[in-house]
Amino acid sequence: MEEKRQLSDRLIRNLQAQQQVITRTSETDFTNTALSFKIAKILSKHQKPFSDGEIVKECLLAFESVSEVSLSRRTVVRRVEDMSSDIEYQIKVKTKDLEYYSLALDESTDIRDTAQLAVFIRIVDKDFNVLEELVDLNAKKCTTRGIDIFEGLQSSLHKNWD
Structure with missing residues (x-):
């Protein structure tokens, strides 16, 4: 029992x-x-x-482990700008020691029907290390003829390497 x-x-x-x-x-x-x-x-x-x-x-x-993190609009903008500046600095440092490079351009239209020109660079250094980065993104307010794309490329190059 x-x-x-x-x-x-x-x-x-x-x-x-x-x-x-x-x-x-x-x-x-x-x-x-x-x-x-x-x-x-x-x-x-x-x-x-x-x-x-x-x-x-x-x-x-x-x-998960953080209780007080500021995510105000200004803080997020500041963080993105800081990251962008760091990437620009890294690209400038790496382009000083480049052996070969190539540029790639991509033109597309965003959701608001604004033409965007993306400029990419591929860098090969003396040790044959390859780096690919987005250098700039230009909003084109006018047409996207060849001359407009060329001027956008010139603007990106002057902005990043002058």
């Missing part, structure tokens, strides 16, 4: 443990689903691509 009681108690404890796991999992799933809906709403409200959800997820994972 005692063995049956112990067996019964053990089975009840196992069942309760399983129910707690299921309950915890469903609460976590509900929280994750609710957060997913909130992020989807924000993305659609601001007319952002739905694929930006992965970027938001990456940002949330970066926030």
Whole structure:
């Protein structure tokens, strides 16, 4: 009789443990689903691509251990400008020691029907290390004839190497 009681108690404890796991999992799933809906709403409200959800997820994972990070518009702009300046500096340093280089241009139109000219550089140094970087992105307010693209390239080169 005692063995049956112990067996019964053990089975009840196992069942309760399983129910707690299921309950915890469903609460976590509900929280994750609710957060997913909130992020989807924000993305659609601001007319952002739905694929930006992965970027938001990456940002949330970066926030895991940080409680107070300033993300005001000015702070974000300042951070992007600092990163841009650093990249420009690195390109200038690497172009001083280049052996060979090539330029690539890509003209496309953005969502607001503004022509954009992207200027890329590929650098090969004396040790045959290859570096490819975006040098500049020019918004073209006029047409995209050959002369406009040439002037955009000249502007990018003067801006970055004068």
